Amino acid sequence: AIDVKNLLSGASMTTLDPGFGNTASCRSEITYIDGAAGILRYRGYPIQELAKHSSFLEVAYLVIRGELPSPGDLKEFGEQLSANAGIPAEMSALLDALPRNGHPMTLLAAAVNTLAAYYADSVDPKDDQQVETATIRLLAKLPTIAAHIYRRSVGEEPIAPDPSLDYVGNLLHMLFGDGSGDSELDALYAKALDLLLLLHADHELNCSTATVRVVGSSDADIYGSVSAGINALFGPLHGGANQAVLEMLEEIRDLGGDIDSFLAKVKDKESKTRLMGFGHRVYKNFDPRSREIKGLAADILARQEEPDELFALALELEGKALADSYFTDRKLYPNVDFYSGVIYRAMGFPTNMFTVLFALGRLPGWIAHWREQRKDPATRIARPRQLYTGPTERSYPGQG
Ligand code: ACO
Numbered sequence: 001a002i003d004v005k006n007l008l009s010g011a012s013m014t015t016l017d018p019g020f021g022n023t024a025s026c027r028s029e030i031t032y033i034d035g036a037a038g039i040l041r042y043r044g045y046p047i048q049e050l051a052k053h054s055s056f057l058e059v060a061y062l063v064i065r066g067e068l069p070s071p072g073d074l075k076e077f078g079e080q081l082s083a084n085a086g087i088p089a090e091m092s093a094l095l096d097a098l099p100r101n102g103h104p105m106t107l108l109a110a111a112v113n114t115l116a117a118y119y120a121d122s123v124d125p126k127d128d129q130q131v132e133t134a135t136i137r138l139l140a141k142l143p144t145i146a147a148h149i150y151r152r153s154v155g156e157e158p159i160a161p162d163p164s165l166d167y168v169g170n171l172l173h174m175l176f177g178d179g180s181g182d183s184e185l186d187a188l189y190a191k192a193l194d195l196l197l198l199l200h201a202d203h204e205l206n207c208s209t210a211t212v213r214v215v216g217s218s219d220a221d222i223y224g225s226v227s228a229g230i231n232a233l234f235g236p237l238h239g240g241a242n243q244a245v246l247e248m249l250e251e252i253r254d255l256g257g258d259i260d261s262f263l264a265k266v267k268d269k270e271s272k273t274r275l276m277g278f279g280h281r282v283y284k285n286f287d288p289r290s291r292e293i294k295g296l297a298a299d300i301l302a303r304q305e306e307p308d309e310l311f312a313l314a315l316e317l318e319g320k321a322l323a324d325s326y327f328t329d330r331k332l333y334p335n336v337d338f339y340s341g342v343i344y345r346a347m348g349f350p351t352n353m354f355t356v357l358f359a360l361g362r363l364p365g366w367i368a369h370w371r372e373q374r375k376d377p378a379t380r381i382a383r384p385r386q387l388y389t390g391p392t393e394r395s396y397p398g399q400g
Contacts, residue, residue: 202365
């Protein structure tokens with residue numbers, strides 16, 4: 001239980017709510033979550049239905065605009081994104097000058113921040129047309145920037161966007177060029193990446209989306225707000241968990257696959273070790289996204305020539321944790337990131353790109369919340385209160 005203290009300071013009441021676990025800071029029509037029942041809906045549509053029938057691009061449109069697109073709307077949306085996928089030569093040179101061994105999330109956040117400088121004609125949060133332009137630019141250019149960063153990090157030349165491809169097809173093309181040579185496998189990877197992006201598209205006021213709203217509440221531009229969201233997502237307790245899960249599985253493997261000892265370490269609070277990919281602030285029963293992803297992981301890994309030892313380890317680890325009262329008593333279940341890293345690894349992504357893929361998926365949610373907040377007459381600058389616990393007034397040394 002969260003330790004909530006109500007205290008009276010002067011005439012107003014302040015609530016101490018660490019991590020804002022009980023505080024709603026806005027009204028929102030975008031995403032509905034019932035954590036106890038494991039329900040997630042975007043704009044009213046259950047995530048399972050969207051996962052079955054929609055593409056990431058349709059869901060991005062839905063999350064941002066509130067309705068599923070008609071075929072004509074979707075075509076126009078895709079064409080707008082293709083037409084805007086390029087980045088200026090100066091930005092390309094800037095990306096080339098950034099440290100190649102820097103974490104791609106750090107580089108992505110820096111690059112997205114500079115979009116406000118390259119596109120100063122779309123930074124006014126009060127101008128509807130500028131916001132529309134910035135929305136398209138962000139969705140169109142983030143994959144190009146991310147792919148450029150990835151290609152440089154592995155010592156390869158960046159690949160220009162291909163307007164003849166769809167959103168995810170183009171992303172894979174910019175990342176990996178011509179693909180594996182096995183068209184069936186490439187199609188499966190495209191489907192998998194599309195689904196992973198879709199499942200991450202929004203999740204109401206998670207840490208990064210709350211950050212985007214906080215920054216945007218000062219009327220900061222959307223590029224800077226999204227850049228702040230990327231930095232929030234980078235933390236291992238949030239989006240960085242998908243990378244941390246893989247590192248944890250590798251650690252267990254390198255220690256001879258001894259899951260029992262690892263779980264004993266997790267349960268020892270002194271060790272400050274968490275079971276990464278487990279637990280969620282809101283889901284206290286199961287995370288519906290994790291079920292979709294587990295099935296996808298099984299499909300992808302069935303196509304590998306060798307059985308994947310980390311996937312096998314993850315399955316065993318999940319089984320043992322779910323049979324352990326430490327985890328069940330605290331309602332800790334696998335979250336969206338427990339299996340996503342295993343899939344990304346099978347697709348050939350280096351570990352440090354996992355959270356970048358999460359950022360590409362979460363982008364529609366960040367944009368939708370920033371836009372919703374801007375139109376909400378109840379919006380005020382985000383300015384939480386604090387409970388001061390420092391010394392009361394002291395005499396300056398030597399002054400009596
Ligand atoms: N492993 C071990 N113990 C855990 C874990 C975990 N992954 N998560 C929570 N606990 C324990 C805590 O130690 C605490 O135990 P206590 O009551 O004995 O002190 C209890 O469960 C409650 O934990 P809180 O930290 O209060 O839970 P909170 O809601 O603040 O944190 C969070 C949620 C950050 C997701 C947490 O579960 C965690 O750190 N998980 C691992 C990181 C992770 O997978 N993050 C991805 C989240 S999903 C996403 O961002 C897309």
